[in-house]
Amino acid sequence: MPYNTTAIPPRKEVTGQTQLPLTRVKKIIAVDPDIAVCSNNAAFVITLATELFIQHFVTEGQNMAKMERKPRRNIQYKDLANAVSHHDNLEFLEDVIPKTTTYKQVKNQAAATRAKLKGEKTAEAPDGREDDVEQPNGKKQKSIMNGTGTGSSSTNGFSRAQVLSDEDPSSQLELEMRQAQRAPGDGDVDMTG
Numbered sequence: 001m002p003y004n005t006t007a008i009p010p011r012k013e014v015t016g017q018t019q020l021p022l023t024r025v026k027k028i029i030a031v032d033p034d035i036a037v038c039s040n041n042a043a044f045v046i047t048l049a050t051e052l053f054i055q056h057f058v059t060e061g062q063n064m065a066k067m068e069r070k071p072r073r074n075i076q077y078k079d080l081a082n083a084v085s086h087h088d089n090l091e092f093l094e095d096v097i098p099k100t101t102t103y104k105q106v107k108n109q110a111a112a113t114r115a116k117l118k119g120e121k122t123a124e125a126p127d128g129r130e131d132d133v134e135q136p137n138g139k140k141q142k143s144i145m146n147g148t149g150t151g152s153s154s155t156n157g158f159s160r161a162q163v164l165s166d167e168d169p170s171s172q173l174e175l176e177m178r179q180a181q182r183a184p185g186d187g188d189v190d191m192t193g
Contacts, residue, residue, distance in 0.1 A: 005073055010055055018047045025050070060087055 025047045029038045060083035061075045078100060084093045 018044065019051055020047050022047055057083070057090065060090065 022043060026038065026043045029035055029043060029046065057080070058075065061079040064079040064082040064086070065072045065075055077097075081097050081099045084090045084097050085099055
């Protein structure tokens with residue numbers, strides 16, 4: 001038999017009772033060292049405000065689930081994380097409900113952090129990717145730049161160290177000017193990019 005997945009509509013009339021247990025909310029309030037005494041009326045209002053917040057948050061999560069390519073009726077964690085990242089009034093929940101990342105991204109970030117802590121330099125390619133990053137299995141990831149492998153070979157007349165230097169752009173320009181002065185003939189210079 002299929003599960004009953006019909007939504008329970010919120011109550012329209014005021015009954016004077018809360019859906020969340022009032023005694024549990026009072027216990028949570030009592031844990032706070034800044035609050036010495038909390039009246040029953042204040043605890044009741046806090047409980048109602050919490051219920052309204054949960055209702056608003058779940059409604060935004062449901063809207064995110066409906067906006068996907070293939071809409072769903074069930075709300076998942078990623079829907080709530082998307083609601084937090086897309087709505088400014090839910091921004092305070094970014095630390096509690098972060099967006100999910102893949103294991104590969106976390107592993108690469110951890111490797112980059114370890115390399116920085118060890119003092120190693122990681123060269124970045126022009127497209128923002130890291131170049132020749134050592135993988136956990138000890139192998140190095142090779143990349144291709146301008147159609148040639150980036151071993152000890154040169155690219156467009158420049159060595160890899162010259163192309164991927166972290167210096168300012170003026171040093172690259174000076175290098176090209178020196179090459180133009182040495183070049184016989186018309187003075188054309190291979191531009192790197």
